[in-house]
Amino acid sequence: MPTSFLLLALIGLPFFGALLAAWLPTHARNAAATLASTVTIAGLVCLVLLHGATFDGARTDIAWLPSLGVNLVFRLDGLSWLFALLIVGIGALIVLYARYYMSAEDPVPRFYSFLLAFMGAMLGIVMSGNIIQLALFWEVTSLFSFLLIGYWHQNANAREGARMALTVTAAGGLCLLVGMLLLGQIAGGFDLDVVLGAGERIREHALYLPTLVLILIGAFTKSAQFPFHFWLPHAMAAPTPVSAYLHSATLVKAGVFLLILLWPVLSGTDAWYALVGSVGMATLLIGAFAAIYQHDLKGLLAYSTISHIGLITLLLGLGSPLAAVAAIFHTVNHATFKASLFMAAGIIDHETGTRDMRKLSGLVRFMPVTASLAMVAAAAMAGVPLLNGFLSKEMFLAEAIAQSSTRPFNYALPVLATLASAFSVLYSLRFIHTTFFGPPPTECPRTPAEPPQWMRFPIEILVLICLVVGIVPGLTIGPFLAAAVDSMLGPQAPNYSLRIWHGFSPALLLSMTALIAGALAYALFGKRINANSRGAPPILHRFQARRLFDGAMAGLVALARGLEQRLSTRWLQPQLRLLVLIPLAIALAVAFVAGGVPLSPQLQPVDPVFALMWVVGAACAIGAAYQAKYHRYVALVLMGGAGLVSCLTFIWLSAPDLALTQLLVEIVTTVLLLLGLRWLPIRLEQLRAFSRASRWRMRVRRGLDLAVAATAGLSVSALTLAVMTRPAPDPISSFFLERSYADAGGRNVINVLLVDFRAFDTLGEITVLGVVALTVFALLRRFRPARETVAAPPQQRRQNDYDERHAERNVGQTLRDYLMVPRVLMQWSFPVIAVLAVYLFMRGHDLPGGGFAAGVTMSIAFVIQYMASGTRWTEARLRVQPIIWIGAGLLTAVAAGAGSWIFGYPFLTSYFSYIDIPGLGPAPAATAMIFDLGVFALVVGATVLMLIVLAHQSIRTPRHVLPDRAGAEADALPAPEPASDAPQAGGQS
Amino acid sequence: MEIVLALAIGVLIASGVWLLFRPRTFQVVIGLSLISYGVNLFIFSVGGIRIGAPPVLDPAVGGAGAYTDPLPQALVLTAIVINFAMTALFLVVLLASRGLTGTDHVDGQEPEQ
Structure with missing residues (x-):
């Protein structure tokens, strides 16, 4: 099959599936799951078939806004193929898992519809060959993540979390769009290849810094980086399959993908290093520290996600090719172990009825298989040898050491990196120990048991990947990683080795230090951490970005309300008066500044009949205005009179077509208004007695209205006269007159x-x-x-x-x-x-x-x-x-x-x-x-x-x-x- | 001729604007119709006014200069029909509002005096 067809099928299938799923009956759970798995498996097949083509870069163009030089471009190279594989592959597992997780009472087809559409949008981001298109899909992911997080919309937390996620990520998306527009402007085109080829020019351009900041705001909001990280824990109100998908392989990875994609163009400057590096480091530490203190299983995983994405950001911020390789590698690893951990947490929640770690304990006796799987995944998260997390973490520590000598203040880098790794060990250990070990649980709403076999299957697959990649990385992830690195870095691609054993390197030493320190810390402080009453870290809980966000939102609403109260009115008449007065004042001011309206003295002689006709017409118009309140029928007749005079004017002034149409429309308008008259209330003069004061007020009001009306009329008269007597500058009308018969036969x-x-x-x-x-x-x-x-x-x-x-x-x-x-x-x-x-x-x-x-x-x-x-x-x-x-x-x-x-x-x-x-x-x-x-x-x-x-x-x-x-x-x-x-x-x- | 037409447009607009400010819905409908007469004539006059030169081609008369400007006329023609639709819509909205609120005041309630 041709490449372009496969590319379009890959991007089109999820959206098509989403549409189909939306039409299914509300409770057709199995039908929707079957449809979604078919779509994801077909997507996987497309990906596999496309793999060969990605070496040279597969690409297909569709004209979109040709006048702006913007095409819809779908492309796949080694890097985007790897991301697409994560999106579709983990998506397929989530589809299977969700079939068992979602309750039969939920409107499951809607869930799958949103999920597939979200998958399509994510694919759109990684497959975009055009940065405007990328920003567009970026916003689409924001929308669908909003719908997914708020899926249980009867739950106030879900609504709140969804709204917060949308506000933060969509606002970031707007910044990204502006950044992309600037980037395209600097690069001289919106095509990704053009942008990637203009790295030098972009970095040296005067607008580099604003462009960089805008794009980074986009990436950081999406990837929940400090200080925008607060939306992610609140998004945990979503169904667990959503959390597992959004926060392992997709939504938060969109920001990472963007950073990797633009890394060759934007990185390598001090600004990049300072912004990306410090934000990554802050997020890494804050996320890990906060994760330690969570009591909610998903809360712990949420903060750990923030921390791991911070790690990837930090790696990209370092700016060295080797660190970039580690970033890609860790992205893949994180997706596998985090998705499986989220799904395990979902199983625990599903089977016990709670996610509170204070209530859970000793589950290993009730669900030994799930427990073992979760332990392996958690060990990968902690960076235990023989698992994939260990490899990328070791690469990270090695880079931290390597970078420490090249820049000032960087001696802290290896220390902080080791500290964060130790935190990671600590929370992973706590996750496993409190949940699976200890006495049997006493406060669980349900008696725990193993889940259905197929619900566990996705975790088994992912844990197997963790193990295989951890043991034989060169044979498994090796070629894919190499392809991704190659398409990201090109000739800059560094030499790196994917092996478990590199000898006794300093990185290994730091890695072991972190493992031991983390374990020791849990042994020493574990009890106190488990007993903390807040479920939030000490000191840090005082600085809640969430509170700032809420305050800002409340302020905005109050501001809008205040403005509305001051500047607007519910009454129509003042609105209409303003509507007339403001343009009138502007027009008069302009005329005054310009020194009056230029009037040409050359006028055609006045035909007295024409003038007389308009005396009648004007009388009709004024009469209609005078009578419209108490004598509607008379007003209608008079209005018709004014209409007839303007109809005669059309005849007089060479517009027979207009006269004909006006005459006919006059007839139907009159009939129409006559039909309406019956339903209007009787209004008699002197129906109500007014007090003296209100009569006065009325007179003043009418006088003012009359003055405004007269001014408006006079101004329009002057304007008309000025326009009419001015020679038209080269009218296009002669074209129509010349071509009408020749080209159109009329x-x-x-x-x-x-x-x-x-x-x-x-x-x-x-x-x-x-x-x-x-x-x-x-x-x-x-x-x-x-x-x-x-x-x-x-x-x-x-x-x-x-x-x-x-x-x-x-x-x-x-x-x-x-x-x-x-x-x-x-x-x-x-x-x-x-x-x-x-x-x-x-x-x-x-x-x-x-x-x-x-x-x-x-x-x-x-x-x-x-x-x-x-x-x-x-x-x-x-x-x-x-x-x-x-x-x-x-x-x-x-x-x-x-x-x-x-x-x-x-x-x-x-x-x-x-x-x-x-x-x-x-x-x-x-x-x-x-x-x-x-x-x-x-x-x-x-x-x-x-x-x-x-x-x-x-x-x-x-x-x-x-x-x-x-x-x-x-x-x-x-x-x-x-x-x-x-x-x-x-x-x- | 120009001055007569300009004054006529002014009178139409002034009558319409006066009615626009009035409190009863029917007055506003009539006012909008008068304004649309004025606006149509204004757009029509933008091309300059000529007598006896309708834009209907006659093989005996040569050259584009022999005809009046057709473009404003084409714009006004559809505007006339759309004005009718607008009047109908306003009328129906005012009838519905009258049925719902029991008053023909533009705000849907009688003002307190």
């Missing part, structure tokens, strides 16, 4: 612009239209009208009273006969208007018209039927399904655009030719017509939907009011028609 440039040149815009706009229509539909489904508006309107009641008084009439007859002649005419107008719509549509490409105008026309044809005959009558005869129109329209438009892909052109490229229609001559036929058809259908659907859902409100109301007459009305009346609603609502106001 003479109506407006229409060609809409459906061809700027069709993508139009597609967006019709999508908005469809979305709004559906929103209106959804909002009205739950609509509950106000009580006083639900009764039949007074006019209708009067008509019905008339019918009741006359014996020969049926109730509702007057209403049915109302406006009979116009109604018939309106019914008959349907085909005429439909033909007009088709006509407007067909001619749109060459003459004013097109999809928008035709669509609104067609919707008017429908709405007229509703107005003439009522909702029930119309819907009994005419099946209007506006939602289908909307869907069909959008699909047609998209299909018309996507059709050009078939011919290898970009989205929405249109094609046209001339077709000879018999009797009519040659007519242009463009594929843009199909797009326009989509626009047409969508506009019809959206407009009709908005209008008829509003009209429908009238026929659903009378039922639950007026109980005495409801039945009679529902039977007798065709419907309280929208058409008759409107004037009545006007009469009310």
Whole structure:
């Protein structure tokens, strides 16, 4: 199989599996486990098949942001292959373990879904061949680790721990992103190979230090390095498989991976040495010291993880190639023994019901196999010979000695390294001794026993690896380590030997000293440590970074709340006033500074008719503003007047298309608002008596509003005049005029612009239209009208009273006969208007018209039927399904655009030719017509939907009011028609 | 001509802004509609105004200079339709708010006097 396929399968499979798992039923534990193991095993197969290709570096590119020179690159070399193996391999073991660990009541498929997605994101980090992509996957791991840590979201500790982990690691991730952007900027490209090739330039660049600090913050937050280490112990609220995975092979190793990856580029400077080295050393010591005092098994392992990652960081900080080799080696070793220890702790928790070391003891009698496995793993953690931990620790001590002579203050290095190793021995010993030895436990909630065999299996595998690597390192880990070192260091790769016995070296001496000192210390102080009441180290417990974090978060929230209280308001009117006033003030200030608005004296002569027309228009606008409170119907009519005048203006000023559309939209807007009027409350002048003071306040407020409105209007006038009289600088419009017929086969440039040149815009706009229509539909489904508006309107009641008084009439007859002649005419107008719509549509490409105008026309044809005959009558005869129109329209438009892909052109490229229609001559036929058809259908659907859902409100109301007459009305009346609603609502106001 | 159109736009905007500050939802809806008339005319006028030069190509008339600027017109055309949708949405939101809160005040409650 080709390499690129395997690479994409490796990265794609976990995400695919995660999606599948998310669709499984909530309690399908076995199905989810099977799916997850299949995915991980397939991933392992991919890795094995890819191993050969990694010697030259396997790589596949996908164009992502080509304009920025950023590609999606997935690659594997020796180093990333080794990390990928850890991620997938330990992942597979965790999947198996979790099947037995998770309870049947938990939503297990969700767990596997998160776990697989997290695995995919981790693979994304190690496989990224592009540093932006790496930062992206980095954030994805933060998100999924948040979900995994908070998996038991009913538990407050889990929520707290998850939130803290997310806050710290995501904030670090943002720093990392900025660091990566800087790095790419300095290196001259975001491709990893470019960055790795620009080491010299990066180290000498002026921005090296900020770049380094930002990237290190990213790595240190993720790897829980001091002072960001506090989130990791809180993340122990996660299910144990999560802890075992995140804190052995994956999440915390992401930071280590980043440091190793960029080591050739960023290391070797004093800043690197000072920052990475001292942070690593501090973390190593603090973590180990704190681990000693924990009473919680997982807490001990958490701090030990912090300490071991600190050790790796320290090794990388030393900056020597040999130390880097030791770092990679220890990363692998730590992953194996720490994962097995976490899983053992999980088994103990699972079988005894507690993780408190004060309650546990003597478990070796109840679970001898698990106990032996845990002892071997703990011995590896302590660095006992014949185990893998011993080898990397010896390399570490050897480097500490070697480095002590090259730099000042480094004499402390071997001493501190030995001290930390002794701590490590001490806590490992304590872990084993308190848990497995001593008298049988008395305070356990459950009687301990061996776990199911398959639950133990992952630990057996990992412990076996610890042993085999510890005894014959050269035959097992040797080649893989060599490949990783080679791809990390290249020609710089040092000579090193992987053997258990190097003779009596100083490193061996330090290693033995640490073992003996640790054992002695446990013998001397073990009782006191076990009895400490805090479960936290002396002195250090006072300095809790967690408290700082909580304080900072509380401060942020308080700050936001304070700002909100001071600067914002819940009331709409002050907000709107600010919204108008601020831009107005800025605009006026700018105009003032610039010395006024330049006005050109060359104006076209005023046509008195045009001026007169606008006198009417302005009167309408002002009248609408004046009447909108107490006379809504009048305001609506006046607003329509202003709309008509602007429609005439469009005709006058060479915009027939706009005039047509404006006129049609004016009609539907008026109908729409008329339909709405019925549901508004009656508002009469002098309804309320105001006190003198409040009347005054009102006057002042109105006066100010009027002043602001007038200023705004005058400013816009001045602006318009300035813009209009200024010669346009080289407009792009001549392009459209010149190409419209030649390239798109249309003479109506407006229409060609809409459906061809700027069709993508139009597609967006019709999508908005469809979305709004559906929103209106959804909002009205739950609509509950106000009580006083639900009764039949007074006019209708009067008509019905008339019918009741006359014996020969049926109730509702007057209403049915109302406006009979116009109604018939309106019914008959349907085909005429439909033909007009088709006509407007067909001619749109060459003459004013097109999809928008035709669509609104067609919707008017429908709405007229509703107005003439009522909702029930119309819907009994005419099946209007506006939602289908909307869907069909959008699909047609998209299909018309996507059709050009078939011919290898970009989205929405249109094609046209001339077709000879018999009797009519040659007519242009463009594929843009199909797009326009989509626009047409969508506009019809959206407009009709908005209008008829509003009209429908009238026929659903009378039922639950007026109980005495409801039945009679529902039977007798065709419907309280929208058409008759409107004037009545006007009469009310 | 320009001065008439500019004043007209100003009046539309001023009436709309005045209504925008009013407390009743229907006033705000009408105000927004008036503002959108003004804004549409403003965008339309950006290309300069011409009489008798619609951007419908006529083979007898040559040259791009013979037609008015089509680009602002195309922008305004969709804006008109979107304005309708916006008005509809506001109307429905105000009706829903009126049904839920029992008042047509923009804040969903009557102010204390």
